[in-house]
Amino acid sequence: MLDPGNRLKMAAAMVRPGSRVADIGTDHAYLPVYLILKGTIPSALACDLRQGPLCNAQKTVAAYGLEAQITLRLSDGFDRIDPSEAEDFVLCGMGGTLMAQLLDRTPWLKDPAKRLILQPQSHEEDVRGWLLENGFSILREDACTDDGKLYACLTAAYTGTNSPVSPAAPYIGALPQCGKPEALMKLKKTRDRLRLKAAHCPPAQAQTYADILKELEATIDALSDRS
Numbered sequence: 001m002l003d004p005g006n007r008l009k010m011a012a013a014m015v016r017p018g019s020r021v022a023d024i025g026t027d028h029a030y031l032p033v034y035l036i037l038k039g040t041i042p043s044a045l046a047c048d049l050r051q052g053p054l055c056n057a058q059k060t061v062a063a064y065g066l067e068a069q070i071t072l073r074l075s076d077g078f079d080r081i082d083p084s085e086a087e088d089f090v091l092c093g094m095g096g097t098l099m100a101q102l103l104d105r106t107p108w109l110k111d112p113a114k115r116l117i118l119q120p121q122s123h124e125e126d127v128r129g130w131l132l133e134n135g136f137s138i139l140r141e142d143a144c145t146d147d148g149k150l151y152a153c154l155t156a157a158y159t160g161t162n163s164p165v166s167p168a169a170p171y172i173g174a175l176p177q178c179g180k181p182e183a184l185m186k187l188k189k190t191r192d193r194l195r196l197k198a199a200h201c202p203p204a205q206a207q208t209y210a211d212i213l214k215e216l217e218a219t220i221d222a223l224s225d226r227s
């Protein structure tokens with residue numbers, strides 16, 4: 001059995017059993033191979049922008065004899081995926097800014113039957129912010145450590161929700177509901193990063209950063225009291 005590590009296992013746990021998965025930016029295809037070997041999903045598209053990563057994917061797929069279940073595809077984001085081909089869409093290990101750009105040019109994702117599973121490598125606030133501004137709800141968020149690094153992963157669906165959110169919401173997401181110590185650690189790391197940004201930001205942005213930090217710190221205090 002393939003062990004894809006804690007980070008990809010966290011993302012895999014958010015995939016709905018029985019769904020068809022498109023893994024965007026698959027590289028080595030560990031996630032779809034793991035999900036099929038586990039019996040969670042029947043089939044998957046393993047997609048990447050570049051030929052090199054797709055060759056890595058091909059080797060993994062061949063090593064486990066899963067050519068009939070996994071289709072390899074060159075695709076920039078969702079560009080060469082038809083909406084009818086998958087229900088669950090996974091993006092792991094990319095920056096949150098790139099994820100938001102890829103989602104923004106794919107209007108057919110605004111379908112309540114589809115799920116997004118997103119594990120941003122950086123700038124999580126960009127992708128959470130995009131989701132919250134575009135009618136998606138963050139259904140669940142998780143956090144873990146893998147090889148000494150902290151990661152967060154969320155699952156979202158289009159609900160058409162249009163309620164205003166606080167400026168801190170993209171920095172916090174649904175991590176407080178996760179209940180794991182890693183979620184608190186991740187929020188503290190975000191706070192430290194924001195404190196640095198706030199210390200060097202133009203005066204016009206100082207109040208916004210102060211407001212975000214105030215809410216973030218209150219969230220961290222409340223979670224620390226609980227644990």
Ligand SMILES: C[S@@+](CC[C@H](N)C(=O)[O-])C[C@H]1O[C@@H](n2cnc3c(N)ncnc32)[C@H](O)[C@@H]1O
Binds near residue numbers: 027047048078093
């Ligand atoms: C750091 S790897 C992550 C691999 C795997 N998803 C994981 O989390 O272990 C990022 C992958 O995303 C791919 N990628 C970058 N931009 C992309 C885009 N616009 N569309 C599809 N794949 C992209 C890269 O080629 C690379 O293989």
